[in-house]
Amino acid sequence: MxxxxxxxxxxxxxxxxxxxxxxxxxxxxxxxxxxxxxxxxxxxxxxxxxxxxxxxxxxxxxxxxxxxxxxxxxxxxxxxxxxxxxxxxxxxxxxxxxxxxxxxxxxxxxxxxxxxxxxxxxxxxxxxxxxxxxxxxNLALFWNKAIFAEAGLDPDTPPETWEELVEMAQIIKEKTGKWGYELFTQGGEGTSWQWQVFLWNKGGDVLSGDLSSPAFNSEAGFEALQFWVDLIDEYEVSTVAPWGLFGRGEAAMVMDGSWMTQFFPMQVNFELGSAVFPYPEGGEIATNMGxxxxxxxxxxxxxxxxxxxxxxxxxxxxxxxxxxxxxxxxxxxxxxxxxxxxxxxxxxxxxxxxxxxxxxPYANPRPPVTKYPQISDTLANYIVEALYGRMSPQEALNTAAQEAAPLLR
Amino acid sequence: MKTNPLRSVLTHLLLLTGAFISAMPFLWMVTTSLKPAGVLYQAPLLIPTYFEWSNYVEAWKAAPFPRFFLNSAIMTIGITLGQTLFSAMAGYAFARLRFPGRDVLFFLILGTMMIPFPVTLIPSFLIIADLGWLDTYQALIVPRVVSAFAIFLFRQFFLSIPQELEEAALIDGANRVVIFARIILPLSTPVMAASAIFSFLFAWNDFLWPLIVTNSTEMRPIQVGLAFFQGQYGIFWTLLMAATVLATIPAILAFLVAQQRFIEGITSSGLKG
CATH class of the missing domain: 3.40.190.10 (Periplasmic binding protein-like II)
Structure with missing residues (x-):
């Protein structure tokens, strides 16, 4: 031993x-x-x-x-x-x-x-x-190639600018009766984070640089929201409806997330394409990010x-x-x-x-502040007010900014 | 009284509508669970036309469901037995015993029903953590073996039992425990069934507390297990619905059994229902 x-x-x-x-x-x-x-x-x-x-x-x-x-x-x-x-x-x-x-x-x-x-x-x-x-x-554009072909558009050419998006959406609406572009109109983060892309497209931002006050009620913001309202009222290519038109083949284009490149092919029975999200002429490429x-x-x-x-x-x-x-x-x-x-x-x-x-490289962060969820909800509520025509874009964003400001103090 | 045929038809139409509204979510769930993912949003939504049984196999394999079912069963039986027994005892004390502060205490207990669960979540968690009970069956069962609602249910029922029955037993020399066990409980099958079915459904469907106090997959009940299909980025609807159908079966069975006891209880207790 x-x-x-x-x-x-x-x-x-x-x-x-x-x-x-x-x-x-x-x-x-x-x-x-x-x-x-x-x-x-x-x-x-x-x-x-x-x-x-x-x-x-x-x-x-x-x-x-x-x-x-x-x-x-x-x-x-x-x-x-x-x-x-x-x-x-x-x-x-x-x-x-x-x-x-x-x-x-x-x-x-x-x-x-x-x-x-x-x-x-x-x-x-x-x-x-x-x-x-x-x-x-992050977010980008999805388009339904079958609807594009049905409307006589090239199914492999998505719009690169807002102007082209409107043009193509109008042709689609006229030829097929389907919606050209699906907006997220149900409020909450879904509406808020999609709209922020349009805001950045126009060169605006959600909060001021030092994160101390709302900045979305700027000229860029008014134009971005006016564009959404115009898609519904002026061009008549979008509608206020529960989310899911694109998935059911009732709308030709939509902004959705990178994870849907996995889910859409399993869930839809039409061919689809994806592209960097269109930006306004003279504006900037942008996307939101999770x-x-x-x-x-x-x-x-x-x-x-x-x-x-x-x-x-x-x-x-x-x-x-x-x-x-x-x-x-x-x-x-x-x-x-x-x-x-x-x-x-x-x-x-x-x-x-x-x-x-x-x-x-064009992905902007949502403002890193503790109260972001509340600010986003407020913003989305007033965006929806504007989409329903109950407030002008200026009025809606100014009111949202007024209500959001105390949350940042 | 002669029944008017038109009236009978109308009554049945009304009942059929009600039954359809109640059954609709179940039909939708079963139909979705049998669809291939590609036709998820296509009609018909309520009548199965596809029979993709592989959804069930895939869902069953996606997570350790036998273990989840076992955990749910242990937790649910523990909570249901505990709530029925302890609430019956407390309800009896509030209905029959005389002690100082009885009514104040009863209303305090009733008052706890107005406190929303999230308010007590963190304090309850701290107690469980201090006891070293995290990730155990005790944590899932013990904090929930009393229920203010069940105490209320039993007390009200016991108040409706004639005092004379107990007085007769007292004269024969029975004490409180004997009266409770031999006279009161046998008369209380309907309320026990009612209370048990509430406890069962509460325990079987509970989600947040089991999620907070368990950390390992081995300790999780079925409702937390279902969350495996509700991803951050997308929901696997067909699989989620297949698993939900499986998770719902015990609850439906429990309801059918308890419902039968419920009716038996009323007819056999010798009390006017």
Whole structure:
């Protein structure tokens, strides 16, 4: 027995040592179905490359993730790390429960200039960065090729400008009786974030540069809203109706999200195309943007470091290429968007996605303020008032601005 | 009294309309669950014309549903038994026992029904977290084994039972426990069935609390499991509806069984219903 003792001791010491190295991290996310599976595969790969690290990915339904994080923060039962829709980031950074990432970013020499500017607006507070973008989605134009052909238009040529959009929509309305363009007229974020694209197209913005006051009631805003009203009343190519006309083949064009490049082909029985969203002559290309950000909760330095190591790996270009190919999310970094395997995959497997990838440099962030949801609701309510003709665009946007201003103080 | 045939036809027409309105969501759900995704928005919406049974297979495979059903069953049985027993006991005390502050206490309990759940969500979560109960069956069951509504239901029912029955038992030497167990409860099948069906449906359909207190897939009940199909970016309607049909079957069965007991209870209790 005696002669085995040193070996025995060494084994014990080694197991104690490796036990202290073994770390379990929990990661809350809302990536469902196939996307969740892609994440799990990547995590498995990471665990294989990093023995001793276990990452438990927990799916939480997207609609309830913020409530669950809120209770977890209050009860100090937070996971090691989590993701969230970028709109919730101002709320989360104000909770005081997140770790500032600046030191990790500079130690790991992360090239922040490789990231698209839009998503980086989120996760900042008092000059510190608390989150990194991990995925994006944005808006572009979809068109129904069957209706275009029926109206005698070239089914492979979408409009590039607002003027062409109106022209084509009018021909479609005249020849087929179908709606030319579907507007989101039911209020809420759906109306608000689509309209913001038209606002940016005209060179306007939602809030002032320092985020302290509403700026959508500008000349650009009035023109953008007037254009929506004109689509309904003047050109008669759009209507106020529940969302879904395009999906049922009753409208020829629509603005919708990059995720629909996956869903539309499953749900509709006509051929469709996608294009960068049209802009007014003399205006600017623009799109709105969604997506997720990843962040770490305050724990102990070792756990935080382990979480960062995973985030650094997950954010690296090769992993992001794999991630975006698997999920259909839009790249958050230029090196991913320009990656030859990625581009080849888009062109072969998901050609509808290409205009969305190309739109990413023109993706504007919705204002990163805690009260954004309320401001957006107010804005949408008055946009709808104008669409119904109960208020002029000026009146509607000025009233919305008046009601939104106190929310920013 | 002779029934007027026209009146009978009108009554049945009215009943048929009511039945159709109640059945419509179910028909829509079943029809959607059997459609291929491509014809989701196409008529007919209420009569199945496609029979894409693979939706059920795919939905069943998409998540660990046997485990979700088991968790839902354990949680629902626990809550239903607990609510029925404890609410009956509390209801009896409020109906029959005399103690200081009884009515104030009763109205305080009733008052809790006016507090919306989100207000108590975080405090309840903190208690569960302090007890170390997160991600356990206790967390799913224990906080919900009392129900102000069920206490109210039992108290009102017990008040309608004639005092004389209990007085006769008292004379025969029975104590409160015996009276409650041997006289009152056997007379209370209808209200127990009513209370149990409310508890069952509440527990089976509950979503937010189970989501907040569970973290692992193994502990989640069926309603949280259904959220797997409601993605952030799109809803898999055909799969969601297939899974929802499966999740609804136990609730419908429970309702049918309890409904039968409900009617039996009224006819056999010897009380005028």
């Amino acid at each position: 005696r002669k085995y003792t040193p070996t025995f001791l060494a084994v014990i010491l080694f197991s104690v040592f490796s036990l202290s190295l073994a770390q379990k991290l929990t990661f809350w996310h809302y990536w469902d179905g196939a996307n969740g599976q892609v994440l799990q595969n990547l995590i498995d790969q990471y665990q294989e490359e990093n023995p001793g690290i276990t990452i438990e990915a927990v799916f939480v339904p997207g609609s309830e993730l913020v409530s669950k994080l809120q209770t977890a923060i209050a009860g100090r039962q937070t996971p090691t790390m989590a993701i969230s829709d970028l709109v919730a980031m101002p709320f989360l950074t104000s909770s005081g429960a997140l770790v500032a990432l600046d030191d990790y970013i500079s130690e790991s020499n992360v090239d922040m200039s490789d990231y698209f500017a839009g998503p980086l607006v989120y996760g900042l507070r008092d000059g510190k960065r608390y989150s990194l973008p991990v995925s994006a989605s 997506g997720e950000q990843i962040f770490i909760f305050n724990t102990d330095p070792e756990t935080q470091q382990a979480a960062w190591n995973f985030i650094e790996w997950f954010s690296s270009t090769p992993v992001q290429v794999e991630w975006d190919r698997g999920t259909g999310f839009i790249p958050i970094k230029e090196s991913v968007a320009n990656d030859s395997t990625y581009i080849a995959w888009v062109k072969n497997a998901r050609p509808l996605l290409l205009p969305f990838v190309e739109s990413m």
